[in-house]
Amino acid sequence: MGEHRAKMSPFLVLVLVLHVFEFVKCEDAYRFFNWNVSYGDIYPLGVKQQGILINGQFPGPQIESVTNENLVINVFNSLNEPFLLSWNGIMQRRNSWQDGVFGTNCPIPPGRNFTYNLQVKDQIGSFFYFPSLAFHKAAGGYGGIKVASRSVIPVPFDPPAADYTILAGDWFKQNHTDLKAILDSGNDLPFPDGILINGRGSNAFTFNVEQGKTYRFRISNVGLTSSINFRIQGHKLTLVEVEGTHSLQNTYDSIDVHLGQSLSVLVTADQPPKGYYIVVSSRFTTPVLTTTSALHYSNSAGALDGAPPGGPTTQIDWSINQARSFRRNLTASGPRPNPQGSYHYGMINTTRTIRLVNSAPMIDGSQRYAVNGISFVTPDTPLKLADYFKISGVYNLGGIQDNPTDNPTGGASLQTAVMPADFRGFVEVVFENPEETVQSWHVDGHHFFVVGMNGGQWSAASRTGYNLRDTISRVTVQVYPKSWTAVYMPLDNVGMWNVRSENWARQYLGQQFYLRVYSPANSWRDEAPIPNNVLLCGKAVGRQP
Template identity: 30%
Template sequence: MTRPVATWLTLALIGFGATLASSATVTYNWVVSYKFIKPDCVEKVSPVVNGAYPGPTIDVTEGDTVVVVVTNALPTENTILHWHGIEQKGTPYSDGTAETQCPIGPGQNYTYSFTVDRPGTYWWHSHDGLQKGSLYGALIVRSKEPEPFSVDGEHIMLLNDWWHASQIDQIAGLLSIPFRWVGNPQSLLINGKGIFSNCNVDPTCNSSSTDCGYSVFQVESGKVYRIRAIGSGSLVMMNLRIQNHVLTVVETDGDYIVPKTFPSADINNGESYSFLVKADQPIGNYWIRTSIAYRTNDGSAIGRAILRYVGAPAALPRKSISPGVDNLMQSMRRARRIKSTTERAVPRTSSRQFILLGTQNFYRGYLRWSVNNISNAAPDTPALLSNAFGTLAQDRSPIIEQLTPPTVFDYNLTLQAAGLSTEAERAYHLIKIDHGEVIEIVLQNTRALNGAAEYHPWHLHGHNFWVLAYERGTYDPMNPPKLNLKNPPFKNTVTLWPESYTVIRFKADNPGVWLMHCHILFHLAMGMEVVFLEAADQIPPPPPNTPVCGKILPRETCSNI
């Protein structure tokens, strides 16, 4: 995950003249298979790409075409890969979800092809079941133009949470009666490495394994480094700190940010940030630490890595690092201070407004997560294909479009306390939008059935959006909050804080079928998502030989559309 300084400097110098260079096609051949791995010193079988955990880094330049040929060597599981933060303009069939393609079955392959047109820090991951827990990696898009800051080198930090239970055991528990929650992670990993906190009492834990331990990030005294931090976790928001160093945020989700310096940073699942870190301390070893933010936990799951100065011994840091502090109001204030360096022409008004309320519900005895009381049920056929073949109406899942909560109540209460039914509907939550519309979405939070106030990282496929407001309490359309229409950050993933709401806005300029969902993997598996069918009559036809499934008969190939 380290990009050597010499290599980075060479590429940076080339980048100053890259605007005249032609774009390239970069091809990767990946095989998804099972492997015994022990990233926190406890062994577990997990799906990986090309035998590596975390998976390969895609490192390309804006304007390049990326081709990834994925072969599924898992004997009993399907797989799908998603390119998180890539808008897929003109290539919706490469987004990599159950809405845009048939799953890649055992022994099958699928070719993704897309253009990266926006520099930034992105990532890729599986979008099938709970495979994202181990199937993920960085996707770096380098700018052809000089960036608004200068550095001497960079490092990638993939921040993940890790369980010892298998992904199959976890999803079986989530979708069973009685419900079995996955619990907090056993470990937090940085670039796929850590040490289980109870290793000394667990006979299955082998702390001498070279597969686990602490990732090391080397720096040279006096130099400035870009840290590309990616929230690749499945459940927990993480607070990132580097001992005796501060973090200056300069980019998030591909958007350059007015530099702001913080002692630590909250990074939610699906988000990416670039921080500038100056190696301005005495030569030595310093802890890099991640901790669980805003979830009840016993503090045992802590991520650790080492910032090592050139000339320092290969040893652990001598001093301990203090834990991060949960302070919701401070975190929200910091989030509001994130401003784009670009003053975009944000539409002053929206064509339509959707209020999306996330709730925890039951459906026929199963615990679910829902949006506007609908727990999403995936259709038989990927909607992008059924739109092309005209089979969407034949799907056995009922289709419901619910643009606002069916009942307005005090969202600081649970459904039970508000006197409402806890039963949700289960349907395909499909929302149709027209090309050119400006869509405003109010993401509204409420309490879970047990009274817990949770956060939700919301991710939109196919688009970036302007983050206009973070506010506490219940959204009141008769008294809306003040919106930042001058320089809001332009992101693909945003945090909905506990007991709060978030306002975003995007322009429908990318025909396709696009998911919007909570990026807590377990909430997504339990139905917390909606689907946008955008400009259905302008969606390009599937590429030739695209696999078909569901209600589409095999003889109806994509070659004859």
């Protein structure tokens, strides 16, 4: 038989070519990364330790991207044990498959690789990645993430002369395996040994500036147990961004950054040319741990002089008043070309109130940590896979109550607890802290509006003091001792999402759970399909995606 080919008019060919061109032109850009994760010797506090390196670096390589770009990150595990990376603050719209915590992903086995496919959809700001499995976070393996605005979106400040990342946090001289063994034996961690800035101890880094120019510093608390305070000798800090939200540009002498949090400040080199201390110190600890770096003016040979400036002399009241002063810039555009104040969160009726109370119970003679009387037990099968394959007996849906009626600070039980939630709900979450230490909470996959925080016991009457107009929205929030913090959170992201303490010992010993945001539509519009490269483990081994 002869082959018949229909002829196509030149005009139709041109139209098809233009359509293909438009499709290619409009597709969001891709950035590709190849990372090798290995152990290596590090000396952050002058003592040899076993650290986790990414491409031989500690901290790991920085990710620089632009709103809506696709990040393809191929991670090869050269450790002798399973490994996972998670993305602190990167939303993963419709795609908890890429979240990188054990509730959603099987670990990468030794000698194997896994390719994460992330999109920084409708996002800007400062974040970081870190190893989420076991107690690997105490060995390094973390790095910064910058998400810049698209060129067509105005930013509410002039481009800085340079953009610096500060990854700071407390550190232990013991190897992460020894720290994990302490926790596994039923004990709490010792006091940290020091503070690191970008993986090193005091006076290890110099940040160069030129007289009269303004610089952006992105500061993340990547530590394990301690809040920190950041300050620069003789210079003011102008806050401009908090975890993806442009803030009012208030000026501070120093800023508290709690566990897991990230923010950006502008610093103008407007002082006499010489060297100035950059100081990071622990907050609410005895003793106070301090480390320094240097801000050096290029037109000066002057060295650092005098003593590093001290931090805040008052404690909780000072910090809580500063936190309340973090406000949203209502007129600035976010990742889209519409003002951040166009979403009137305070005019939306909440569909549910979730109260979460932290506690530190002893269970069977061992130190554990809990939420609403439940201390989380990690199963052998990721919850996301159990949900997808309908594997029973892996987790207890509804095992953690959203409004505890008994005393959750007393006894506690061990469970693999998951809280059910409806897609497109708009919930009020109240974090209640009856303990004497500052807590820090993170919710994967969601931003929330910090509408209130105060001392004492939360009640319905506390809502009269909420900020329903211009509060900051973020992904991690602190709760002060004997205090509460309330947030409004749109449940706009289907998936299985980790809600956790950012104190990594508390997280490891059970102060976390998973929020199952469910849509009955079972549509790719609401949630991405299971990845072709999904790793299977536990009861999911041998299943066909």
